[in-house]
Amino acid sequence: MRTPDSTSSDLHRRVGPIALALAALGGACQTVPAPLPSISDDIREVSSGMLHDFGDVYGDWQNVALLAGAGVIALVAEVEPVENAVEEFAHGSSVLGEDGHEWLASAGDGLWLFVATGLTYSGARMAGDAHLHKSSKLAFRSLAVTGISTLVLKAALDDPRPDTGTLQGFPSGHSAMSMAFATSVYEAYGWKAGVPAYLLAAAVGLQRLDSRRHDLDDVVFGWSLGYIVTSTIFENSAPEILGFQVEPVIEPRAGFVGLGLSINF
Secondary structure, X not given: OOOHHHHHHHHHHHHXXXXXXXXXXXXXXXXXOOOOOXXXXXXXXXXXXXXXXXXXXXXXXXXXHHHHHHHHHHHHHOOHHHHHHHXXXXXXXXXXXXXXXXXXXXXXXXXXXXXXXXXXHHHHHHHOOHHHHHHHHHHHHHHHHHHHHHHHHHHHHOOOOOOOOOOOOOOOHHHHHHHHHHXXXXXXXXXXXXXXXXXXXXXXXXXXXXXXXXXXXXXXXXXXXXXXXXXXXXXXXXXXXXXXXXXXXXXXXXXXXXXXXXXOO
16 A cells, blocks of 8 residues: 655656656757857947948838928928927927936937946847857947938038027937937837837927027928937848848849848857
């Protein structure tokens, strides 16, 4: 006759090896994180990627149409009644205190946004976080393309600033760069992280108006530019499966079209 203890012991002898085997199988099937590329490889990737980014952004007719639409809205915002209303709002009573102006001016400064992206990239490398690593590189490319585009437009248009009358007021660099950064956050981590980032970008644009550093048309177009550039760069980045990049493979001579998997070591 089996006692309860002997039954329990028999059960342990039978179930124990099965549980250990399942645990070992589960451990063997776990995805091993792909090693991150070297810093020199990352620099080459970002540099070459930026060249493609300009083509992707400005070679897409939909993007050109959207930027043209933003330009039309900017022209509407530049008509005298609208500009007078913005000036009256700014001169009536500032909605931001001195500290708020300084903080938001820094938050939209391209230099500090590049520094923040660089710190994020360094943190991703230290933690071995592949998703954050990739997102920080895309964010850097987005900020760079947005910044260069803004400088080219400023030099080409020579629009006067409302406070000093000095040139290169259009578009607002702070608005463009803060929107590029906010869109990077949204594309990388979704709306829960994106909404606060977008609210910050909106506050930066408000600060540019409130301080009379820019007109409404400068801010509106800057927002549009930062969003369009960044969303395009993230959307055109190669998707990944288990750390492998999925890219199209086309061989015209062999008449072969398919998908390829690649990974950096």
